[in-house]
Amino acid sequence: MSNALQVEGLKKRFGTKEVLKGVSFSVPENSVFGFIGQNGAGKTTTMKTILGLLQQDEGVITVFGEKVTYGNTKTNRMVGYLPDVPEFYDYMTTREYLRLCAEIAGVPAGERKERIEEMLKMVGLADEKHRIKGFSRGMKQRLGIAQALLHKPKLLICDEPTSALDPTGRKEILDALQAAKVQTTVLFSTHILSDVERICDRAAILHNGEIVLTGTMEELHARKNGNDFLVSASGRGEMEALQAHFPKFEEAEIVGQENVLRWRKGSREDFRQVLSYIADRDIAIRGAEWAEATLEDLFLSVTKETPSGTETEVSGV
Ligand SMILES: Nc1ncnc2c1ncn2[C@@H]1O[C@H](COP(=O)(O)OP(=O)(O)OP(=O)(O)O)[C@@H](O)[C@H]1O
Ligand SMILES: [Mg+2]
Structure with missing residues (x-):
């Protein structure tokens, strides 16, 4: 199995603050990967660097073996992105909005309509005729996922897609991400560990600028001693x-x-x-x-046992 994404030794500082201190992890093709971290852990920073929107101080990122460069990185043709706070044109309907996105994303004109219907069906918005203005947060997130997948990216990156949602909304997003796995690889960030338990094949925990634990869900669960x-x-x-x-x-x-x-x-x-x-x-x-013991317990024990800046026995699964 090859890697959809590989992050190696990623370092980033803002001013004097070292946010990423050598972050490494890899996401195998066709998996759903949970990127776990508390507020301010550096999840968004990592994702933006993968998208070439931020420049790292050190480290190498490859998407399907191709190196990411800062700025208009060519690798983005393979990547779909749902930002943490997506913006929509409220006065549009889902189809109007997706038609615009498809155009911008360079989906061939002849394929747009079919692709849009396919995506709306996948995220459960096919029957929605109203303007985006009246949408719930969950509906907006689902529309965001549809938008991110329009150009058939091989890697879908979602920044905290479930954070602001109630349990029903979260379930709908998780279902949509799981459905997306058939056609793409999914990397999503979250601090909601039960979401990770529900749909992920693998996960990594980012804490104090380092990956303190990563592996398959089985490997993570095997880490729970007692x-x-x-x-x-x-x-x-x-x-x-x-x-x-x-x-x-x-x-x-x-x-x-x-x-x-x-x-x-x-x-x-x-x-x-x-x-x-x-x-x-x-x-x-x-x-x-x-x-x-749940992933929650594991998370708490790993983050508690990790004084800032030191390696722990559990790193590098
Ligand atoms: N442009 C910036 N300038 C200065 N500091 C920044 C900048 N972007 C992020 N930071 C800092 O870097 C740290 C990590 O931020 P980041 O947004 O990556 O965290 P996060 O894991 O996405 O958090 P959240 O769960 O709140 O979204 C924070 O301390 C933040 O204040
Ligand atoms: Mg964030």
Whole structure:
């Protein structure tokens, strides 16, 4: 499998602020790749550099083996882009707008109509006759995806396409991106980890200007060493007794009527010991359970364990 995108040693500073400190990752052809990072992590900066809109200080980017250059990079003929805040002509209908975009993108005149209908169908806007002005955010994002795919790019880059959306809107976008995978490779940025879990084949976590973790979803999940386990009780006394004996339990959270103790990344043996302690002393608990570790937990542990500017054991999967 060849790479649709390869980013190697990308560095970028704004003034004295080093935003990207040697970012490397690659996106295999026909995959959906999640580019994860908190606000200000450098996602947009990375994407704009891939599009030749920003000039890196160091590093090499290739799109299908062809080097990206700053300015009007030729590689953009292979790339579709949905920016983080897309702008539309509100007074137009979807078809008017896409006709304009198709013209600008150089879609041959004879192919435009068919391509536009195909894209509108794919993003679920084929029956929409109204002007863009009345569109919800989700509808605008879907139109943005249709626009980005008009010229049949081999790589689709979407900057936080789901961030401003409610769960229904997010699902529609994720469905559209997944549908797009049949014809293109998708790179999208997000801080919503459940979106990544839902549709991505691979992902990378950008933190403090570095990729702290990247790999297939299976590889990322395999990084979770141990699950959390939770013990709940209605009284505080039970919780305090347990915590005193097992300091690995975190401060009790109150969830509804219950006090819940959490032990992060416990082993089966840890859990067994807790249960036998509870049984031996007849401590009144309401429940004890494993909490399946999510990408969210992994993200938190990776970003917590990464003091600024240092390598971590988890980098370079
Ligand atoms: N043109 C610029 N001039 C100066 N600083 C900039 C510029 N563009 C971005 N930055 C800074 O670079 C850092 C990364 O910004 P970037 O927009 O790439 O982050 P992001 O991951 O896309 O964040 P968000 O989730 O908020 O969109 C931020 O600290 C930002 O303030
Ligand atoms: Mg951004």
